[in-house]
Amino acid sequence: DGGITQSPKYLFRKEGQNVTLSCEQNLNHDAMYWYRQDPGQGLRLIYYSQIVNDFQKGDIAEGYSVSREKKESFPLTVTSAQKNPTAFYLCASTPRQKGNYGYTFGSGTRLTVV
């Protein structure tokens, strides 16, 4: 079955560490997105990518970095510059950017700073 796989499901980070969250899709979608969700809140856009080797900052990109070397993969690195990284991170994809398509979401990664 096609879908989006996020790993790991839970991740613990020490202060000052960089960590990388994985997102892989086998839907042949061009556009991929990273969102952050805090308790009781909606989703906020971190980064998005419309094609391979290209990505754009979203509303809250500071302290995060991404890469898009393959169409299927869009990993997110939470750097030590992100002051409050504890949150639920969701990856999504859609066939093309700005089309009338719904997003397909992964099951999320819960990141906790210890």
Added chain:
Amino acid sequence: SQQGEEDPQALSIQEGENATMNCSYKTSINNLQWYRQNSGRGLVHLILIRSNEREKHSGRLRVTLDTSKKSSSLLITASRAADTASYFCATDLAGGADGLTFGKGTHLIIQP
């Protein structure tokens, strides 16, 4: 910036009743989408309504869109315990950057 705002923030009803959630937004949109999220899980796409559409149905779901009032509603008929979840509206902004803008959601509890 917060584009969509759902109302109410929380809703508790008896199984079998209808549930209505509302969403308001601020700027012009290409489409508006509704998603469901079960606790600790990813979001599931429910329905998309384009800016030139006024009503759309999918199974027990009915969505309306009023672009003059910049508002949408999601109606779930004959609710079931399995409908307990958070529901989010998301807008695709006209002429804006890529990426949906989400509201804070309505938490729906269906009492058996």
